[in-house]
Amino acid sequence: MPPLLELINVTKHFKVTSGLLGLQSGTVRAVDGVSLQVEQGETLGLVGESGCGKSTLAKCIMGLEKVTGGEVIFDNKTLAGWDQKKLRRSMQMIFQDPYSSLNPRQKIGSIIREGLDIHNIGSKEERREKVNYLLQLVGLRSEHGNRYPHEFSGGQRQRVAVARTLALDPKLIVCDEPVSALDVSVQAQVLGMLKDLQTQLRLTYVFISHDLSVVSHISNKVAVMYLGRIMEIGPSKVLFKDPKHPYTQALMSALLLPDPTRQPERIALTGDLPSPMNPPTGCPFHPRCPQAFEKCRNGRPELMALDTGVQVACWLHTPSEL
Template structure:
């Protein structure tokens, strides 16, 4: 069975213009040759530093921004060949900030029902009945549909966002840091809700987050992204138990351990994230890598199978 979602060498470059004539002065390589796949019913966790291209990749998956090159396949069909409305009903997104992702001038019921109205699914009564059912499904009450977003807490608003996402019975949901703006206790509730919904409806998630503990908890696969490229990808347990890429090792070493009697060996990284307008030659991580050697500066490594079960793009494992 083919994967539900497959990315084949996807790139997204943005032109930088300057001057009165708007002449091109540079190119931002936000996504620079990403290939991955997600099977139906699985969760792919996508992690990396701010500015590495995670959200841009999410927009490419959603079709919100056209790719520069490469191909995004959904259910073994190129997204460019899909009729717009049909696509929108199959792929949905949960945004990071529940305060800005909901229209403050609309009632909650109207926000959830909007997709059903656009697609003219069922009668008006059928749509209202589905809205009531979705509110109950995410832990709210049908009468909450008459309230406005400002009358809810952050966790409740994100539950509303989840209900809106489910309205069109999607197969794939892109979660762009859906719990980062919430308190820790509320994060656990929303994550539990997402996992329960995945089990109940067979949903597939692409889950973007900076919190590696959250990613470890919810993901079947994890992809580590750096400067628009995938550095390491593989099963969650294998990647967290035995990371191979120096960047993955450095990220995991920064995770706080819940047991105060245990201490992790922090791997410091020198320098800042390079500009995607002027990426380094060779391996994009080599200016900050403690193990870099001459080959890292000249040749860009491709993803190859590592000993732990993950695929890693590193000359230390791809000699």
């Protein structure tokens, strides 16, 4: 059975212009050759530092940004082959800020019903019943449909955003840091709700976050992104237990564990994230890598499968260096 979502060498470059004539002065390589697969019913967690290209990749998956190169294949069809209106019924997105993503002039019921109205799904009464059902599904009451977004807390607003996303019965939901703007206690509630909905409705998630504890809690598979490229990808339990790439190891070392006696030794990275306008030659991580050697500076490693089921782009794990 083919994967629900497949990315094949996806790139997204932005032109940088300057001067009165708007001449191109450079190129931002926001996404630089990403390939991955997401199976039906699983959750792919996408992690990395701010500015590594996670949100841009999410927009490429959704078709909100046209890719510079490569292909995005959804449900066995390239995005270009989809009718965009039909695509929106099968693929939805939850945004980071639950307040700015909701129209403050619309009542909650109208916000959730809008997709049903646009696609002309059901009668007026059936749409009203669907809205009430969705409100109850995300832990709200039917009467909440008559209120405005500003009357709700952040957690409740994000529940409304989830209800709106579910209105068209999508197969894939891209979650772009959906809990990062919420309090920790509310985060746990929303994450629990998302997991329950996934089981109940057979949903597939691409879950973007910079919080490793959140990603480990909700994801079946994790992809670690750095400077527009995938550094390591594999099953969540395997990757969190034994990370192979030095960048993944540095990220994991900052993760706080419940048992203070089991805290890993912190790996401090030197330097800042390089500019995507002028990425380093060779491995993009080598200027900050504590284990870099000459080959890292000259050649760019590709993802290589290991026996554990993890793929890693690192010269330390190529056959010639083992």
